[in-house]
Amino acid sequence: MVVELKKTVVLVGMMGAGKTAVGRALAARLGVPFLDSDAEIVKAANMSIAEIFERDGEPFFREKESQIIERLLENERCILSTGGGAYLAERNRQMVSQMGVAVWLDADIDLLWNRVRHKDTRPLLQTSNPRRTLEEIFEKRVPLYSLADLPVKTQAEYSIEQTADRVVEVLKTRPDVLEES
Template identity: 70%
Template sequence: MSEFKHNTSSVELAPSYSLHKTVVLVGMMGAGKTAVGRALAARLGVPFLDSDAEIESAANMTIPEIFARDGEAFFRAKESQVIGRLLSEKKGILSTGGGAFLTEKNRNMITERGVSVWLRADLEVLWNRVRHKDTRPLLRTENPYATLRALYEARVPIYEQADLIAESDGDTAIEDMVDRVLRSLLTRPDVLERT
């Protein structure tokens, strides 16, 4: 009579988590907010929200079209409204446009109702990710690299005010980035707990 042994110790169950506040990913264009945000939401089993996608859907226009027709000030006002609405709805992972966190009103709203995580990437990583895309209205200039560098230098001191930071380098796989963000979030039991 043969005996079967079942080794249950080799089967690892993925940890489960309880999300208490919406996680708002902030940072420069090309930092990975959308890709990491989608994967993080899937891992946690919560909704993924994208403020830019919500704005485009409401306006029935792309972000570049909104910039061209109505200007950046109009776009930023709509962006604040959308972020406020999304923070008031079901908890999840919210990816924001690169300029969203620059507005003090948005930073305060995010800190009060959620938690901000800056996906910090250096300038060269960002440039390698965005230089072949034509979907960035702020980079439609004569010298897009110089424009990106100027934006980067102006924005980094503001991104440094984020509640948490996760490094986004050019070599780390998305799932490993999710692990980095989770480790950061677990330092805040008011935001995320293992269950």
């Protein structure tokens, strides 16, 4: 069985949901490129996201993020992992729905916390109570993530490959995105 990706799959969701890891596995499974909008921003700016936030602020970062996402959507079909805040912007949601398909990796707060609590690469969690900050971000963002075309629930007991399998199964429900032949 051969599958053909007809639209870019844009992975959205909270930090720690698995967008990069699952995205890489998904791209390998489908034989398409994997791109990460955060990595592309870092490459273009020649500095880390934390440094961009510190030097230029979040609004500047979000503008660059939108420009990068637009450029990546206009190029070849791929799996595109986005930063946790990318899908919050109406402009980005419209671009994704016009040129690709949004897949929400829906992880619960405990799973997210277990994945991000030991990392210092999350500028939004550099607070006195990072768990509470994560919960506040989660509460604000979930209603917007729920606007994604295809939700996929992630579970702590699923491997990266199992989660990628679930995404493929969901994508198969959309022949305009993934077609089997």
